[in-house]
Amino acid sequence: LAKTTQPISMDSYEGQEVNITCSHNNIATNDYITWYQQFPSQGPRFIIQGYKTKVTNEVASLFIPADRKSSTLSLPRVSLSDTAVYYCLVDGRQGGKLIFGQGTELSVKP
Amino acid sequence: GAVVSQHPSWVICKSGTSVKIECRSLDFQATTMFWYRQFPKQSLMLMATSNEGSKATYEQGVEKDKFLINHASLTLSTLTVTSAHPEDSSFYICSARISGGTETQYFGPGTRLLVL
Numbered sequence: 001l002a003k004t005t006q007p008i009s010m011d012s013y014e015g016q017e018v019n020i021t022c023s024h025n026n027i028a029t030n031d032y033i034t035w036y037q038q039f040p041s042q043g044p045r046f047i048i049q050g051y052k053t054k055v056t057n058e059v060a061s062l063f064i065p066a067d068r069k070s071s072t073l074s075l076p077r078v079s080l081s082d083t084a085v086y087y088c089l090v091d092g093r094q095g096g097k098l099i100f101g102q103g104t105e106l107s108v109k110p
Numbered sequence: 111g112a113v114v115s116q117h118p119s120w121v122i123c124k125s126g127t128s129v130k131i132e133c134r135s136l137d138f139q140a141t142t143m144f145w146y147r148q149f150p151k152q153s154l155m156l157m158a159t160s161n162e163g164s165k166a167t168y169e170q171g172v173e174k175d176k177f178l179i180n181h182a183s184l185t186l187s188t189l190t191v192t193s194a195h196p197e198d199s200s201f202y203i204c205s206a207r208i209s210g211g212t213e214t215q216y217f218g219p220g221t222r223l224l225v226l
Contacts, residue, residue, distance in 0.1 A: 015197060023133075034214065036217070041201065041222065042219055042220060043114075043116075043203045043205075043217035043218050043219050043220045044154070044203075044205075044217045045217070046214060046215075046216060046217075049214060052129075065164075087141075087153070087154075091213075091215075097144070097156060097159065098144070098156070098205070098215055100153045100154040100155070101153060102153050103153055110172065
């Protein structure tokens with residue numbers, strides 16, 4: 001299972017764009033990259049998933065370079081309610097165990 | 111996204127008793143569900159993989175006789191913490207993977223267990 005590495009914490013201010021980069025040097029050919037958001041005392045919430053290039057939804061964008069050894073979650077114009085822990089995971093299509101790393105604790109300040 | 115529920119959302123029990131936690135996929139079928147445990151200020155730790163109609167697969171270091179998992183239908187998995195002790199107090203979270211679809215995992219809201 002690919003191991004992921006993320007910054008432990010990040011600080012931002014309301015209205016700014018936040019980019020969280022995740023390294024996954026040992027990603028396998030059939031692995032997808034998935035990002036989750038977790039608030040205290042809640043289960044993780046699915047944000048976005050991608051395989052290569054760029055994926056965008058109503059919440060975030062995910063940038064994946066050609067070598068797929070890293071990915072960047074981009075949150076546009078964050079608000080206080082985006083303060084949470086963000087997890088990057090790689091996930092094979094078969095078997096599908098998700099092994100969580102430490103995550104990135106994002107703090108958005110007014 | 112798909113909805114996963116857990117019941118109860120929190121439970122307090124005496125040491126030595128058993129506690130059952132239910133995990134349901136509400137609007138999809140899940141042949142595979144996963145159980146995690148999370149201690150304060152820590153990441154989620156995978157405990158076991160629950161497969162419908164077969165025995166669960168436990169991660170290394172997780173006692174299968176203490177954490178009983180049953181996945182009797184495509185929408186329900188249960189985790190029973192047997193003879194609970196204070197060190198079992200934790201936040202238990204399940205996830206379910208959509209069968210035959212994108213195989214994205216969706217997580218339940220979690221169950222807070224406090225063993226006195």
